Amino acid sequence: MKIPTITIPMIQIPLEKNIQLFLKREDLIHSQISGNKYWKLFYNINSYLDQNPENAFIITFGGAFSNHIAATAALGKEYNLNTLGVIRGEELQDQWQKNSTLKLAHQNGMDFRFFTREEYRDKETLTQILEKEFPHALIIPEGGTNEHAVEGIQFMFNEETKSFDYLCTAVGTGGTIAGISKFAEENQKVLGFKVVDDQSLYNKVLELSDNNNFELIEAHDGKYGKITDENIRFINDFKQKYGIQLDPIYTGKMMRKLFEMIKENYFPEGSKILAFHTGGLQGISGANELLRKQNRHLIDIN
Incomplete structure (x- = not known):
């Protein structure tokens, strides 16, 4: 595999508070081998x-x-x-x-x-x-997720990522946050938004990253793969406001929880936050298949 030559854009998400929030579009790196994968x-x-x-x-x-x-x-x-x-x-x-x-x-x-x-x-x-x-x-x-995967995550960093106070990612098996934790700057705090109810993840990430600069935050809505109506509304509203598609299992849950934390004043004024969009958009069609069978609102992909 070669290092892609494309520049991954960082999109600023406007906020009413004195906080800067950016989304790094790793989902654009490849049409099918998407994001952190x-x-x-x-x-x-x-x-x-x-x-x-x-x-x-x-x-x-x-x-x-x-x-x-x-x-x-x-x-x-x-x-x-x-x-x-x-x-x-x-x-x-x-x-x-x-x-x-x-x-x-x-x-x-x-x-x-x-x-x-x-x-x-x-x-x-x-x-x-x-x-x-x-x-x-x-x-x-x-x-x-293994030691090789953790090493690969270093390519999600560049000169621009060094300027952020907080680095955020969704967490499934732990490889991505372990890599972010390992290669983050000393002054950066890493926030991982857990989409699985797995209490062993902290020790797994700590072992892979050998760094305790991260915090894990519950964002799974009860279990892995669960899609709530609130999550669907957030994803559809986010796309309408910012023109960015989120997936319902990973990045959608992370961004919804991140917005809640900003609203609840988790971050000090003047904070600069970078969230990584780790892809997963191929799963939306399958999610909509299940939602359709349940006669529920669908995730907007138009």
Whole structure:
């Protein structure tokens, strides 16, 4: 993988308070390998290909609407690499063609193996089985989070990012915030907005970043993947006001919570805040499929 030559724009979000808020549009880095997924895969893939592996093959894990699955499949197509997605939920085995994310991943050349949720939870055993079957493969964890992923996040920084007091990101598996924490300036505070109810995340991030300059903030609305009517309204209003599409699982929840914190005077006057838009927009079509079945308002994508 190459470092993209495009300049990632920072968009200022107007506020009534004496606080500056900017959104760094990492979602624009690639049409399908979006946002932090590009950078989390960056070192993993380059380190693997540097070894000139025999029968290069990438295996990774994810759920029905996984951004990571979609990004890995797109990367495989772009670099002519075989990919295999280990998918949570055996009920998808005979109807994955109806799932927008898996359908797109398959169009990009990815094959699948489906496991029950109980089998999927034991990823250590699954990984051992896959290592025996595919000894030359690169096996990337769910969400792409490992030490290589953390190193890749450094490319989300530039000279402009040094001027901010706070750096904000959504947190799923912890790799992105670990990288931001590791490569932030000494004077910067890192805020991670948890979209999963996982109490082990703090120690995981601390181990990967080796830095305690971060704070984790609950933003999951009760569980991972939950989409509330309040979240839908916020995303649609945000797009109408600022012309920027947010996703309902990651950046949408982060920005809604961030706005609440600004309103509640969490940040001192004069603060300069940078939030990273980490992509995930491919998941909106799947989210709308579920919302439509529930006769609920949809996320505006027009």
